[in-house]
Amino acid sequence: MGIRSVLSKPLAKWVVERQREWMYRPAEAQQRWMQRLIKGGQNTVFGRDHRLTDVRTVEEFRQAVPVRDYEDLKPYIEQILNGDSDVLWKGKPLYLAKTSGTTSGTKYIPITRDSIPNHIDSARDALLNYIHETGNGAFLDGKLIFLSGSPELDQKAGIHVGRLSGIANHHVPGYLRTNQLPSYETNVIDDWETKLERIIDETIDQPMSLISGIPPWVQMYFDRIQERTGKKIKDVFPDFSVFVYGGVNFEPYRAKLFDSIGKRIDSIETYPASEGFIAFQDSQTEEGLLMLLDSGIFFEFIAADEYFSDNPRRLTIDEVELNKNYAVIINNNAGLWGYSIGDTVKFVSRDPYRLLVTGRIKHFISAFGEHVIGEEVEKALTDAMSKHPETEVVEFTVAPMVSPAEGLPYHEWLVEFATPPHNPAQFARDVDTRLTQLNVYYDDLITGSILQPLRLTSLPRGAFQQYMKSLGKLGGQNKVPRLSNDRKIADGLMGVVSGK
Incomplete structure (x- = not known):
């Protein structure tokens, strides 16, 4: 057993114990974050425009901060792109996550020094929850691959700009950096097919133990390996034991993916978005993903069947019902306020709050x-x-x-x-x-x-x-x-x- 797997277990125990402090007091955690966000945003352009200094209660917050999409937020983003500070959150964003919108063209989602832990620590904690529950930390001693976008970043107004997965790549902990694949030189290749072939060159003879990515692109990786070797993935990577995924419902891909692997392995589902890391699978036996209610985000929810009405009700976490579709609204320490991320979720547990991602509100x-x-x-x-x-x-x-x-x-x-x-x-x-x-x-x-x-x-x-x-x-x-x-x-x- 390697040093990483040995040290991961006490760290996993500590993380899960801290997690339980808010898991079973979710409304309190969310109330604290609403107050912290109001205080943090009061002296910004947005805060002054919306009189956040006068806000004390949830109802006052709803009156002051309307639900908005990217187009509504865009005038503030434009100020950031022009070089202004203290626009949506104090100072300037650390990054702008570049993503594609269906109506807005390219979108630039701010990530601040205060909000980056939500993205990085949540990904870490997903793995540590798995280790704590299963006792399997051995995968940390093998090679890990994250099929992601390019980590090469541009700049706008002195702010680093790139895809979320590329930004996150710069924050992989040092203790994992030495066993992370592919190499930086391969990861920055723009053409996916060329990049994929290079990834296979670098990984095919390595002791791969964890593979992470969106299922259809992981499947493409597996298909190309099988074309080269004529073998099941389990025979190419006998140490492969954990698959981490997110972004789409896994079920339609499950049969094909596991057939390619040739054996059942554990999987960890995550729910990251450019706007914030929302939830992760904290249990191999319980349904749904644990909603992260103490990670820099104050959540609101609108019933999907009310979303397009003139005055839909905005609900806090303690007001949602089980097995009902809700649109997710986030307020966070990146400076997103009343922001509709476009996803719909359904809660399958309230003790603790676990959810399923059910689709897109406009899809x-x-x-x-x-x-x-x-x-x-x-x-x-x-x-x-x-x-x-x-x-x-x-x-x-x-x-x-x-x-x-x-x-x-x-x-x-x-x-x-x-x-x-x-x-x-x-x-x-x-x-x-x-x-x-x-x-x-x-x-x-x-x-x-x-x-x-x-x-x-x-x-x-x-x-x-x-x-x-x-x-x-x-x-x-x-x-x-x-x-x-x-x-x-x-x-x-x-x-x-x-x-x-």
Whole structure:
């Protein structure tokens, strides 16, 4: 047993004991953070604009600070980009995390000296919780790989700018730096396919013990290794014991990924965002991710079915209900105030608060009034796959077909299979039946002959990779949206397949 694994266990015990101090007093922890944030933001441009010096209670906070998206925050970001200090938070941001918005183009999300521990310590604590529960710290003595964006940073107004994963790469603890792969020189390669080949060159003969990344890109890494070696991943990396992931629902990828590995291994789900590290899986036996309620963020929640109403209710953590979808609003020590991050979550426990990420508030299909959400399509697919166990899915997306050449409108499911179902027609019927059970509005449209049952379009291998490559979004933290209200993604995929 190596020194890292030995030392990790008392550290893990200490972290979990400290964690319990707020896990079971969540409302108190959140109240403390609201007060700290108000105090920290009072003398900023934003604080003066919103009279934070007059705010004492949650209700006064809601009156003073409206819910906003990036476009609403943009005038303050522009001041930061012009070199101003004390705009959203005291001083200047340490970093600006660059991310892509669907309507805003490039977004610059501030990360401050006060908020960086939320990102770095939370990632560390996810691993330490796992070590504390399982006793497995041996993976720390092997080689670790984080499939991420480039750590190379630009500058704007004297502030370092880059992808969140690249920023985080600069804060990997020194005791892990020596066994981290790939090398910096490889990590800064922009072209994902070139970078991936170099990553394989550097890792294929190493004792890899932990692999981390977004599942479809990890799958691509595994596929290329298998092409080179003809072996299962367990035979290439016999020490591989922990898979860390986030960003997408793992279930549609699970069967294919574990088949590539060739054995079951432990996995740790995380919920990081440029705006803040929200939650992580703290248990291998309990459902859901532990919400981080004492990490620099004061959370608010809006019921998803109220989100687009004129005056939706904003709830604190102690007001949420189980098994109900909420949009996540954050206020943090990076200077994000009333900021809607666009995600929806569902709580599965309140003691402590654990959640599931259920989708994006603006990613749904409601071309016909059905309001089908990401959680529903992912569950319908996963349940159908359990009835057709030979099926392995690489990637999928769903789009409406509003005006087909003939017949009623329908939902088109564009699916890339690693292993297709033996009976595709029955598979499609099983998906459709499950979706009618999960969404009453969709069921009404099917039974009322407004829609015909979904149609399944099977795409050739590599279609999603080629599509993402055509957009310049291959690899890293990029993800294909599950749902659209238009045909842009579907048509793009079909264009790639047809060569147009």
